[in-house]
Amino acid sequence: MSWLTTLIRPKISDSAVKSEVPDNLWHKCASCSNMIFHKDLTANLLVCHHCQHHMRIGAEERFTLLFDEGQWNKVELPKVWSDPLKFKDKKRYADRLRETRNSKKLQEAIQVAVGKIGGITCVIAAFDFDFMGGSMGMAVGEGLLTAARQAVAHNAALIAIPASGGARMQEGILSLMQMPRTTIAVQQVREAHLPYIVILTDPTTGGVSASFAMLGDVTIAEPNALICFAGPRVIEETIREKLPEGFQRSEYLLEHGMVDMVVHRKDLRARLTTVLQLIMLPNSPQLKKRA
Amino acid sequence: MLTYLDFEKPLAELEGKIEELRHLGDSAEIDIASEVEKLQAKLDKTLKTTYANLTPWQKVLVARHPDRPRCMDYINRLIEDFTPLAGDRQFGEDAAIIGGMGRFHGRSVMVIGQERGRDTASRVKHNFGMPRPEGYRKAQRLMKMADRFNLPILTLVDTPGAFPGIDAEARGQAEAIASSVDVCLSIRVPLITIVIGEGGSGGAIALATADSVLMMEHAVYSVISPEGCASILWGTAEQSKEAAEVMKITAQDLKKMGIIDGIVNEPLGGAHRDHAAAIEAAGNELWDQLVPLLRLPGEDRRLRRRHKFMDMGRQEVGRVGSKSAA
Numbered sequence: 001m002s003w004l005t006t007l008i009r010p011k012i013s014d015s016a017v018k019s020e021v022p023d024n025l026w027h028k029c030a031s032c033s034n035m036i037f038h039k040d041l042t043a044n045l046l047v048c049h050h051c052q053h054h055m056r057i058g059a060e061e062r063f064t065l066l067f068d069e070g071q072w073n074k075v076e077l078p079k080v081w082s083d084p085l086k087f088k089d090k091k092r093y094a095d096r097l098r099e100t101r102n103s104k105k106l107q108e109a110i111q112v113a114v115g116k117i118g119g120i121t122c123v124i125a126a127f128d129f130d131f132m133g134g135s136m137g138m139a140v141g142e143g144l145l146t147a148a149r150q151a152v153a154h155n156a157a158l159i160a161i162p163a164s165g166g167a168r169m170q171e172g173i174l175s176l177m178q179m180p181r182t183t184i185a186v187q188q189v190r191e192a193h194l195p196y197i198v199i200l201t202d203p204t205t206g207g208v209s210a211s212f213a214m215l216g217d218v219t220i221a222e223p224n225a226l227i228c229f230a231g232p233r234v235i236e237e238t239i240r241e242k243l244p245e246g247f248q249r250s251e252y253l254l255e256h257g258m259v260d261m262v263v264h265r266k267d268l269r270a271r272l273t274t275v276l277q278l279i280m281l282p283n284s285p286q287l288k289k290r291a
Numbered sequence: 292m293l294t295y296l297d298f299e300k301p302l303a304e305l306e307g308k309i310e311e312l313r314h315l316g317d318s319a320e321i322d323i324a325s326e327v328e329k330l331q332a333k334l335d336k337t338l339k340t341t342y343a344n345l346t347p348w349q350k351v352l353v354a355r356h357p358d359r360p361r362c363m364d365y366i367n368r369l370i371e372d373f374t375p376l377a378g379d380r381q382f383g384e385d386a387a388i389i390g391g392m393g394r395f396h397g398r399s400v401m402v403i404g405q406e407r408g409r410d411t412a413s414r415v416k417h418n419f420g421m422p423r424p425e426g427y428r429k430a431q432r433l434m435k436m437a438d439r440f441n442l443p444i445l446t447l448v449d450t451p452g453a454f455p456g457i458d459a460e461a462r463g464q465a466e467a468i469a470s471s472v473d474v475c476l477s478i479r480v481p482l483i484t485i486v487i488g489e490g491g492s493g494g495a496i497a498l499a500t501a502d503s504v505l506m507m508e509h510a511v512y513s514v515i516s517p518e519g520c521a522s523i524l525w526g527t528a529e530q531s532k533e534a535a536e537v538m539k540i541t542a543q544d545l546k547k548m549g550i551i552d553g554i555v556n557e558p559l560g561g562a563h564r565d566h567a568a569a570i571e572a573a574g575n576e577l578w579d580q581l582v583p584l585l586r587l588p589g590e591d592r593r594l595r596r597r598h599k600f601m602d603m604g605r606q607e608v609g610r611v612g613s614k615s616a617a
Contacts, residue, residue, distance in 0.1 A: 081604050084548070085539050089524040138604050145601065167492075167514045169524060172538045173550050176492060176514040180500040180600040183472045187597075207514070209465035210453075210493045215473060229465040229493070230455030238455050248460060258463050 029053055045265045054222045054265055056202065059111035059126035062161055066124065066269050072115035075123070077108070077146055080138040085172045093170040100132055109134045109164065110143035114150060118273030120280045121156040123147050129163040129203075136208050137168030141178035144212060148185035157195045157276055158185075162213045166206020175207065182212035190217075195279045199268065200227050200250065200259065218275050219259045220268070221250035227258075293563070296352050302341065302560070305334040338560040345509065347535040347544075351517060353509040354488045358563040360570055362389055362404035362447045365487060368567065369574040370395055370402055378429060382462060385426030387418045387454070388498075390433045395445065396578050401437035403430050403498060404447030407488070420489075421454035424467035427497050431467075431474045438478040441589075443581055446498040448486045451516065453494035468497045475500035476597060479589030483580050485555070485573055486510045486542075487562075502596050503580040504550070506542035507573065508557040512550075513540040549603065553580065 026035045031053035041048075045065060046055040057065075064070040087093040101107060109131040114123050125147035127134040144160065151158040167175040189196045198216030200209075202225035210229050221227060228248040236243060246252050250262045263271050277284075295303040309330050312323050345353065353359070366373050370393035378384045390403045407420030430446075437444050453464055475482060475498070484501040490512030499512075506512060513520075517535035518528045525534070545551045555569075555576045562569035584592060 084604060085537060087537055089534075089537070169515055169520055169538075171514075173512065173514055173540070173545060173548070174604050176496055177550065177600065177603050179469075179493060179496050180472050180476060181603065183469065183476055183500075184597055184601055187473070187476060207493055210468035210497075211472060212469070214463075214466040214469040227465075228460055229453065229468065230460065234455045235457065235460065239457065241457070243457065247457070256461055256463065258466060 030055070047265050052223060052264070054202065054224065056129050056163060058106075058130060059113075059128045059161075062126040063111075063113045063115065063124060065265075066117060066159075066272060067113070067115035067122075068117060068119065072113040072124075075112040075114055075146060075150055077110070077112060077139070077143050080142050081174075082138070083170075084138070084174050085170070087170040087172070089170070096132070096170070104128070104130050106131045108139040108143065109136070109168075110140045112143055112147045112150065114154060114156065117157075117159075117269070118277055120273075120276045121154050122159055122276065123151040123154065123156050124159045124161060126161040127163040127201075132168065134162070134164030134208075135166060135168035135175070136164060136178045136182075137171035137175045138178070140164075140168070141181040144182045144185040148188045151189050151194055152192045155192075155194065157197060157280060158189045159197045159199065159272070160212055160216070161199045161201060162204045162208050163201045164204060164206075164208040166208055179207050179211040183215065186212050186215045195276065197272070197275065199272075200253075201225050203227070205229070205231055214258075217279075220271065221253060221259045221262050222265060222268075223250055223262055225250045227253050294357050296349070296356065298341070298349050298352075301337055302334065305330060305337060309334065335559065342509070342557075342560055346532070347511070347538075347541050348517065348532040350509050350541050351489075351511050351535055353561050353563075354511045356561065356563045357409070359488055360562050360566040361409060362406040362449055362487065364566055365447055365570050365573065366391075366393070366402055366404070368570045369577075370400070373402070376429075376433060379425040379432060381428055382425045385418075385423050385429060386416050387420055387422040387450075388426035388430055390429055392442065395443075395574075395581075398581075399440075399442050401433055401442045401444045402447070403433055403444065404487075405450040405494075405498070407449055418454060420450045421452060422450065422494060422497075423454050423456070423459045424462040424464050427453075427464075427467035427471045430498060431471055434471075434474050434478055434482075438480050441480055443481040443483070443585065444478070445577060445581075446482070446484045446501065448484055448490050448495045448499050448512075449488035450491045450494045451489055452491035453497070468493045471497035472500050476600070477593070479593050481581055481584035481587075481592060482596070483577055483584070485577060486512050486551075487573070491516065500596075500600065502584055502592060502599075503552045505553045505555055505573075505576055505580065506545065506551050507555050507562060507569065508542060509561055510542055511535075511540040512542075512545055513538055549606070 025038050027041050029048040032051035034050040046057050063072045083094045106128050110127055112125045125144055195217050198219045200221040204213050204227045232243050253259045254262050312327050373393035375391035389406045405420045406417045408414035408417040482501040483503045484499040485505040487507050517531040521530035521534040522528045542554045555573045558565035558568040
């Protein structure tokens, strides 16, 4: 670096830093509008400490949060037929995909990793809502089928963590076909007598909720996540009625018998560990031996 | 009296003229018979060209045509001794999904289908063909029962989609659909689907994860209605025609993509002009699909069905890949 740049730069970056300070260091909660210091937010796993609003987090953050010592290995996902319809709305789907890949630094809406939770080998398939609303097309279907195959190969539990608006409309009927395809993934794990656990996060709707996401052996939901088949707006437009408070949220689903438990993000790892150990290690070391 | 769609105006005029001449019939001196014959020939030609060149959006309108044969019309004409079975044994009976046993070409089968109703009262009764969770749960119950008694299953799909309502959501619409797909993929008896009108999204696939999926020539099958797609991707439902185009929802497009297994030709001018012929054609094709499936061992059928869906869209990766490599 030349002396000139090192000499001039401080002035410019100084003013730049000043204006960036509030943006970077403070985060406004979308739910309660309170300001949260960035370090507090990270320490609290992106949950607002004022109102407990669970913000969306990415697949890799999920892996690090849930696997033992934050250690995991990414599973490579197969290439898929990426633009089956040569789809174009206001923009070409091929361009939209390329732009999203570049700006989000993600390949697709799903990532798969292998690791251990409480010492038990697990495969997690987690969604990135940031990638086109976590929508399900060929790539997501193939991701779940790959995850199931890995789970069976490793004799491991399969954990799915959806965060998705539903079908990837730009892939037309092929996106609908991911409903049976992901259901097959669940069946393969079931046939191997391995547990399939779902952690429903905000949002889980449409074709995703109406397939693999609702077929878990154990179903956990993060607090206040929107979980439904038809979205609230669609229902309001159809029946022209205001929807009840808390409708289609995790706690509502718990009350209506659709999920097993609602678990705060900070407790997820512990609850998951207990569930996995109960299923995968039926004989604990403390098991009393009877003569 | 037939209901005419907007693009059928020239047909309506011709048919009107023919009707007029026929009424004139006996009294007039002009050669009515030959005039009618001429007009009839012209009408047939117009019908043929119109229906051979329907745009995807026009197909949507034909698929939703108020006079189009419905699920019960098919059952009445194709199934003997039809014995409807009701209820999901958990909550209630949903008339949007008809289910029951009967004889098809003499073979006992289970028939499950979506019924939209025809007049106002029956449409309300059948909820316009939009099932609630109990409808899907009834379908699951009947599919499992069919599996136990080795009864092949025929499903007739005709729905705008699963019902989007408070009660449906409260009782777990998502779970009901997911479990239906799960059951479709678990059973060992033959499962054949025919989309007779509109195959609307998750509400359709819940009954259509089948060994063989057929579509009527002018039926449509899609992940979302063109109106829904347009309002989400374009921000206005006005782009519905364009959405119908790009979504590839016609039987012809879906056959090309390897999503469906066969197309049943409709009589000239669409199924609504000749119910008997349309339903007869559907019955023949359903039987032709069923016969070879009956010869397979049950477990083979299940695995074949599974692999069909697993492979869907996969074969294209190699093709597309090798093309770009060349």
